[in-house]
Amino acid sequence: MAPGHRRTKSSGPAPPARTLIIDNGAYTMKAGFSSPASTSAPSVIPNCMARDRERNVYIGSQLSKCKDFGEIVFRRPVEKGYLVNWEAEKEIWDHEFFEGKAPLRCDPRETGLILTEAPNALPQLQTNCDQMVFEEFGFASYLRCPAPVLNAYNDIQAMFKAPPRDPTKPLLPAEIILLIDSGYSHTTITPLIQGRPLQSAIRRLDVGGKLLTNHLTRLLSLRQYDMRNDTYLVNEIKEACCYVSKDFKADMEATWKGPKGDRREIYETAGGIAKDYILPDFHKRTKGEMRDHDPGLAGKLKQLQSGKAPEAAEDILTLRNERFTVPELLFNPSDIGMRQSGIAELVMDSLSALPFGLWPGFLANIIVVGGNANIDGFLWRLQVEIQALAPTECIVRVVRPADPVVSTWNGGAELAKDVDLLSSMSVTKQEYDEYGAAWVARKFGGDPNWKW
């Protein structure tokens, strides 16, 4: 983005002193303030309203006060990655940002807003969003952009062990990155050039954290306890125990019990794969815990089966192949009958929509963000699979930022430090009042004739 392309600011008011950045994910929203002078760490707020079995309702960050997550149910305003239900979202935003005792209190009339959305959003939802931001909340200025875009403002090269960028130079978005955002609702692949998405090459895999959790729930409910009303708990099990296998077939053999009457010796510990998860009972134990599998330890389920009193024992789930077959869905969605290819194949499909000359650049700069990037072994497997599909001459590098969940937010915070750049990209309340929602939609919508 050359300076000549920037729109000279009309005689509007000075840009707001600080910017509220909201990375509005389906599971958590990452929110916090940034200004050229200071940036605070973002708060990770559950983007939901929850109700526990005592019928207490928790809104957003109140969920941390919840002591008993048994049978808790959720209402999420963001559905499939897109902000759909504004009634609930407004309640959460009010609680977090605008009420008297809100943790991140601000006056929207003196604050700018950067709000993220998932790529390929429906125009109607985008319009709703713009209208709510200006007509209901009245933010002073507003930038709505696809979440992957903000990552380009992070210091990408430092992730690849290159020297960090010079802080005295003006902020420029990363030249060329391929961003994989694997979140709660889905996984998107976005090639970015100079911080601008190549829209024709964006691909989406409909596998995300929610699907993985629900799949694990199903497996556990079939094989051990009925966990169908405890998805919150299953999500914690997933985060603690699941990993992406380096050798799927070998791990599968190691976890097989063997044919009838011929128990394999390796089965009990499965070469270290078998793990016990101690379930919380929300009286003495509020947090679950993962341990190595101990075959001698009799859990509650075993005691019940052998007819003893189950009083003293802990509730134990033993996880074997569930640990790696669940995240495997990111690489082989056809395992559950989905008619989609895995991430690595979709990366190549995305690149095939682009000129061949860009391939080396994208393949050497793959960044993975989102909660699923934290799964053990994910990066290694992705790199190996892409390397196998890519042209041999190309170098494939896959990295993740230090904290993949807040990476998008951090990029937004970097962007907010550059006041001129930000104000050239965002829309002020005055402009909205003057030109209307359709104009705003076109400015944010990647209109071909629009000059940023």
Add this chain to the structure above:
Amino acid sequence: MLNFGVLEVANSTVPAAPGWAYVPDVGANASMSALQPSRSKRMRAQIAASPHETTAKQDAKILRELTALDRENHRDVSIPVPVRHRDNAGRVSHGKVTPAVRKILQSQKTFANHLADYEALSVINSSLPPSNQPVVPSPATPSTPHPPSTSKRTHRKKDAGAGPAPTPLRRVSAASEAATPAPIKSEISHDTPMKDAPILSLNSTAEPPPHPEDNNPLLVSWIPQLPTQEEMEKLLAAPPLSYNDARGPWIPDDMRKPVRHFCDVCGYWGRVRCMRCGGRVCALECLGVHQEECFTRYGA
């Protein structure tokens, strides 16, 4: 679109009435017919011997399971917004509520509803002749608070040649690889067009020091040619794909691979098929467990 020779007279102004929507009728719905398969012998005979042989019943089962995996809560729950926040002193006042905002707040549409609306609208749009496309208004024109989403989606990639920037075809993998210009040496970087603001530039400022082996043909490194400035601008200006178009495909290579099956009981490879329901199990022991449930479910 099959319209039996009836041409719809241009009637693009569809009043956005609440409570109903146009839905494209795209023929027989595979999922619906799969849910209620006709139990005739003829259906059985159609099963092809492909690596993905699935019967209608199995398809329906997969579909049901995928829908279940997409759910937020196991049961249907509704958590209403707490009443005390609604309108008494606890409510945060953001000023007057405009009609548009009230409509958005009261809308109980789900994402599926919005998607169906969008699909219906785009079907209507694409069936119109291109001359009917409304001209994009200039920024100064006052616009309604409810822009018809038709105006934004006029330049979809499906109307060939309507948009100023045609989206590159999605499946150019083989073509682009075949038609790749002969790789050129990296020295060519001096020749890349340098306009006022090149989108891509090879970093030619720091030339490496010369080396006696520079001309050795075995050591020459090759990089493909960077796209030209015009190509890049065209790519960057491409409009966003629609939600459905952006969904990653099932690539043909993967389609040819046999689908992996897993034991329904223990999760090991599903090598044995239940004679009764077609479910997969790994061996006799799991088959026994499976059949206990299978036989009771179908009432034997």
